[in-house]
Amino acid sequence: MTDAEETLASEGVTHVVRVGGTVRRPVRPFTATVQAYLAFVRSRGFTDCPEPLGRDAEGREVLSYVAGEVPVEPLPEHATSASALGTLGALIRRLHDAADGWALPADAVWGGVPGVRPDGVVPLFDEPELVSHMDYCPGNVVFDGGLPTALIDFDLARPTTRVADLANALYWWAPLAAPVDRAPSLVEADVPARVRAFADAYGMTAEQRAAVVPVANRMVANFLLTSRAAAEADPVFRRWWDDGLEDRLPRTVAWLAAESGRLAAAL
Ligand SMILES: Nc1ncnc2c1ncn2[C@@H]1O[C@H](COP(=O)(O)OP(=O)(O)OP(=O)(O)O)[C@@H](O)[C@H]1O
Numbered sequence: 001m002t003d004a005e006e007t008l009a010s011e012g013v014t015h016v017v018r019v020g021g022t023v024r025r026p027v028r029p030f031t032a033t034v035q036a037y038l039a040f041v042r043s044r045g046f047t048d049c050p051e052p053l054g055r056d057a058e059g060r061e062v063l064s065y066v067a068g069e070v071p072v073e074p075l076p077e078h079a080t081s082a083s084a085l086g087t088l089g090a091l092i093r094r095l096h097d098a099a100d101g102w103a104l105p106a107d108a109v110w111g112g113v114p115g116v117r118p119d120g121v122v123p124l125f126d127e128p129e130l131v132s133h134m135d136y137c138p139g140n141v142v143f144d145g146g147l148p149t150a151l152i153d154f155d156l157a158r159p160t161t162r163v164a165d166l167a168n169a170l171y172w173w174a175p176l177a178a179p180v181d182r183a184p185s186l187v188e189a190d191v192p193a194r195v196r197a198f199a200d201a202y203g204m205t206a207e208q209r210a211a212v213v214p215v216a217n218r219m220v221a222n223f224l225l226t227s228r229a230a231a232e233a234d235p236v237f238r239r240w241w242d243d244g245l246e247d248r249l250p251r252t253v254a255w256l257a258a259e260s261g262r263l264a265a266a267l
């Protein structure tokens with residue numbers, strides 16, 4: 001008997017189906033690189049991510065299905081707890097430590113958002129330190145028992161720094177967003193305190209703590225530019241842009257600039 005195919009996602013970037021204990025996703029130019037990366041971090045002991053299982057007869061990529069609950073926005077209250085945030089910080093620390101030292105394949109290909117890289121995008125670092133996830137949106141974090149237990153969807157994994165990767169996680173989970181743009185249970189959250197708790201759970205160094213707020217400011221300014229360009233290039237990004245990103249990202253840029261002193265002080 002063959003397992004039935006259950007569609008997990010068809011409205012986002014990727015059409016994902018579950019077949020028994022596996023998921024099947026379309027093969028993209030970066031798929032082989034991401035599978036090699038997942039195999040490496042798993043070999044180094046970070047197994048809280050899908051296991052790469054090659055391709056199926058239809059030419060789709062095959063990954064192990066990770067059991068649990070994947071939150072969708074707005075985040076449910078349990079996904080916004082202090083313990084969930086701290087657990088995510090510790091999870092990312094283990095990913096980083098496992099990924100450190102990976103010898104990039106010579107033919108590595110990285111994913112990215114659609115659209116031509118617009119003028120004004122500023123680099124977040126001089127030299128990459130490691131390859132990491134770089135897309136910690138709620139739909140890419142698996143929860144179990146109210147806590148993050150695994151990371152999925154490494155489609156935007158690429159060479160980066162620990163700080164740039166952590167800024168991405170903070171954007172989604174602190175979150176780095178104006179109160180009006182947060183999940184209901186985070187509207188009144190003490191974001192500087194949450195950023196500090198996340199930094200502590202990760203074990204950020206003094207140098208990383210000093211760098212993360214400036215990097216986050218550059219990151220959100222880049223998001224505004226690249227999201228606008230992506231909306232021009234791709235219907236899924238167009239929908240996200242028209243459904244709120246167009247207003248939200250400028251608010252985020254302004255809110256983060258205004259809060260940067262408080263965030264840096266808390267760190
Ligand atoms: N290996 C997996 N194990 C369990 N669930 C998965 C797995 N891969 C994908 N899913 C489910 O399918 C959803 C979409 O998968 P994925 O994140 O890979 O695609 P996507 O189109 O990039 O999504 P998004 O645009 O929301 O990031 C996930 O949010 C999750 O619910």
Ligand SMILES: [Mg+2]
Binds near residue numbers: 140153
């Ligand atoms: Mg995803």
